[in-house]
Amino acid sequence: MKHKKQHKNIFFCLFLLTYSLSNAQNDYKLWLQYSxxxxxxxxxxxxxxxxxxxxYGESETLQVALNEMQTGLQSMLGNSIGLTTKKENSIIIGTYSSLDKDFQNLIKSNLEKIQKDGYIIKTITNNNTKNILITGKTDVAVLxxxxxxxxxxxxNKSIENLNIIDSPKTDIRILNHWDNLDGKVERGYAGSSLWNWQKLPLFIEQRYINYARANASIGINGTVLTNVNANALILTPLYLEKVKALANAFRPYGIKVYLTARFSAPIEIGGLKTADPTDxxxxxxxKEKAKEIYNQIPDFxxxxxxxxxxxxxxxxxxxxxxxxGANMLADAxxxxxxxxxxxxxxxxxxxxxDRAKQAFSEFVPYDGRFRKNVIVQVKNGPIDFQPREPFHPMFGAMPKTPLMMEFQITQEYLGxxxxxVFLPKLYQEVLQSDTYSKGKGSxxxxxxxxxxxxxxxxxIAGVSNIGSDLNWTGHPFAQANWYGFGRLAWNPNxxxxxxxxxWLRSTFSNDDNFVNPVKKMMINSRExxxxxxxxxxLHHIMATNHHYGPGPWVNNLSRPEWNPVYYHKADANGIGFDRSKTGTKATTQFFPEVEKKFDNLETCPEKYLLWFHHVSWDYKLKNGNTLWDGLALQYQQGVDDVKSMQTTWNKTEKYVDKERFKEVQQLLEIQNQEAKWWRDACxxxxxxxSKKQLPQGVEKPTKTLDYFESLQFPFAPGI
Known part of the structure; x- marks a missing residue:
């Protein structure tokens, strides 16, 4: 009896382990669940x-497309979908040039509608047969x-009578990994770096392939492997051999590798005494370093x-x-x-x-002087990935120079x-902002x-939020920001x-009772x-260095623009940074229609009020509240919104596996506590x-300001 009981316990433990691993895989699969x-x-x-x-065709990329189709269809439909030569009720995959003439003729008129990596998915009826054709001009388009x-x-979309023609609107759709060679990730909140430099080049982890699959599925076609705060060692032969191995692994998925170039590399690893770009x-x-790299990685x-x-x-x-500097490297x-x-x-x-003006002042005079293969990468706002910023005034101000958007996917300043926080809402807000650089609609x-x-x-570049965590991004819903970035890089509109x-239907469930309320929760989360x-x-009032939590009181750092007090300028008269014509004149960097709107206190959108104006505590907002009351009530609204998010999520338990449900539930409680921390401390x-009482409806803090100022976080991640 004792042995039987032991066996039962062993089997039960194995069952629990298998169940746990199975549930954990849901996180790992991202939006490629194929439920x-x-x-x-x-x-x-x-x-x-x-x-x-x-x-049609034998390339590695087409084989990847075939494998993905078979894996996905078998998982979703329950039966194996095999390779066949029978052209009836089948899916036809292949580049246009490889197709039979009859298929080519049937879609020839659609071909001119797609760009390089665009694809066609079309139901074709011919000679009493019906097929679904997936094609394009390139192998990766088919993928x-x-x-x-x-x-x-x-x-749960219909696949009857398909006629989809879609092309990427941007050429370079790329992740910027801020990964260091020691395995740490700057501003990384999902574990360590994916790249195991020690085991490369001979060991290619399956995770690299799954990373490539996920990126290809949303149209991302490039990855910068290393931190912008660059290490010259990545350009040495030892590391280039490892980079080559990653490039080989990613190539079938249409992904090119890029590296960060440390400008002083000729000194640090080249033995030169200078890095002067005119030397x-x-x-x-x-030039020789570029030749060395391209000899190993022809599509670098x-x-x-x-x-x-x-x-x-x-x-x-x-x-x-x-x-x-840029043209010297461009020539190489x-x-x-x-x-x-x-x-x-x-x-x-x-x-x-004003720090917000400096990039514009430094770069706009150079418009038209960069080589054709230089693209200037500009952050979405003029400060630094804040929860909300106006669009960067450089957009529209350099018409002779291609400008590349840089978004942050990792949530450095967003908890x-x-x-x-569903960041595509932020991305969309920026992308649809009108610069008026060539009139309305620009x-x-x-x-x-x-x-x-x-x-x-x-x-479009996105600073990656990907790390070694099992679920890739630390928070299950942070996967949606990676996904959403890829989708908007493909089509910014x-x-x-x-x-x-x-994302919700691909990642969790197609049940409308789940999708509709959770979608609303996501859309409202950024606000x-x-x-x-x-x-x-308000902006840049986070604690300094690690940027974890509030720190509007910080005023002791060596550089003025590193101190939160530089940005909010609170005093007895009011709060806010005067960037109007009476202040730093930052509004003049925008085109006249936008400048006029931002410069006038009465027409400036209230979401940017304290970005552009120093405003009295008694200033009347559009809803009739004083600035102080309105500020306090918005802090409270943020806390209330998180509580509402918790209520929404708690009703989803029957639609979500236990592990992810519990994980999100716990994280929302952290967010709830930290939202209160932000409200109370600020x-x-x-x-x-202000010397004013909190308005009715705002919860009173239970801790003192001294308490909040005393908090320290020496081991905050991402530094």
Whole structure:
């Protein structure tokens, strides 16, 4: 009896372990769950249209597309969908040039409607046969089409009478990994780096392949492997061999690798005495280094460069400018088709002007002087990835230079991976902002995708939120920000609500009783965070260095613009940064229509009020509240919104596996507590200056300001 009991215990433990691992895999699969379709009628209907797959072509990428189709269809439909030669009720995959003439003729008129990596998914009826054709001009276009077809089934869409023609609107759709060679990730909140440099190049982890699959499924076609605060060692032969191994693994998925170039590399690893971009030896060193890289990685994408910013070396160290540095590197990679992504995130401790103005002042005079293979990478706002910023005034101000958007996917200033914040809402807000650079309708999206000025290269970059955590991003809902970034990089005009619904149906459930309330929760989440962190245009009042939690009181750092007091300027008279014509004149960097709106206190949108104006505590907001009351009530609204998010999520238990349900539930409680922390700490601090009582409806703090100021977090992640 004793042995039987032991065996039962062992079997029970194995069952629990298997169950736990199975549930954990849900997190790991991201939006590629391929969950079984439970309706027999729906399965039967899909099987009528999908009885086999015909593949034209033998490339690795087409084989990947075939494998993905078979994996996804078998998982969702329950039966193996095999490779066949029978062209009836089958899926036909292959590039246009490889198809039979009869198929080519049937879609020839559609071909001119797609760009390089665009795809066609079309139901074709011919000679009493019915097929679904997935094709494009390139192998990777077919892969993109295959993923989109599978998404149709995942999200319960009909596959009858398909006629989908879709192309990416930007050329470079890329993740910027801020990963260091020691395995740590700067501003990373999901574990350590994915790249195991020690085991490369001989050991290719399956996780690398799954990373490539996930990116290809949303159209991402590039990855910068290393931190913008670059380490020159990545350019040495030892590491280039490892980079080559990653490039080989990613290539079948249409993903190019890029590296960050440390500007002082000729000195640090090249033995030169200077890194002056006009020095002949330096120019030759970079040309030879480019040749060395492309000999190993023929499709190497190019370099991302952070120069003369936050202590990073650059051409200004030698009395030269950004054009000199960028063009020198551009000439080195140009023979191989490479590009230089030169970051415009610059601000100087020696420049006493408004930090928000410095990048514009430094770069706009160089418009039209960069090489054709240089694209200037500009953050979405003029400060630094804040919960809300106006769009960067550089967008529209450099018509002769392609500008690349840089969004942050990792939540450096938005509660790390502890807070649920659906960032595509932020991205959409920026992309649809009208610059008026060529009249009404000159949106940031049209500048970024190159259509406004007919640029030959375009791109969108996202600072990655991916790490070694089992669920990739630390928070299950942070996966939606990776997904949403990819979708908006493909098409900057997509709606955030559409993206949220796609992700929810692919990741969790197609049940409308789950999708509709959770989608609403996601769409409202970004505004909730703005309210409990930085309402009415406040910005950069986070604790310094780690940026974890509030720190509006910090005023003791060596550089003025590193101190939160620099940005809110609270005093007895009011609060806010005067960037109008009576202040730093930052509003003049925008085009007249936008300048006029932002500069006038009465027409400035209240969401940017304290960004552009220093306002009296008694100033009347549009709803009739004083500024102080309105500020306090918005902080409270943010807290209330998180409580509402908790209520919504608690009703979803029957639609979600236990592990993810519990994980999100716990994280929402952290967010609830930290929203209260933000509200209480900020209001207590600002109350010193307003000298006013909290309005009715705002909960009174239970801790003192001294308590909040005493908090320290020496082990906060991401530093």
């Amino acid at each position: 079984p379709i439970t309706s027999p009628e729906t399965v039967s209907n899909y099987h009528k249209n999908v009885q086999g797959i015909v593949k 993109y089409g295959a993923f989109n077809f599978l998404k149709l089934i995942q999200t 002949k030896d330096v120019i030759n060193w970079w 994408g190019g370099f991302l460069v952070k120069a003369n910013s936050e202590g990073q070396p650059g051409p200004q160290n030698y009395g030269k400018n950004h054009v000199d 990679v140009s023979p191989f088709g490479g590009v230089i992504m030169w970051r415009a995130f610059v601000y100087s401790e020696h420049d006493v002007d 790390f991976s502890s807070h649920l 949106t940031v999206a049209k500048i970024v995708d190159g259509t406004l000025e007919n640029h030959t290269i375009s791109g 997509l709606d955030a609500e559409t993206i949220a619904e796609e 909730a965070v703005v309210n409990y962190m930085t309402p009415l245009g 209001l207590l601090y600002f109350q010193q200056y």
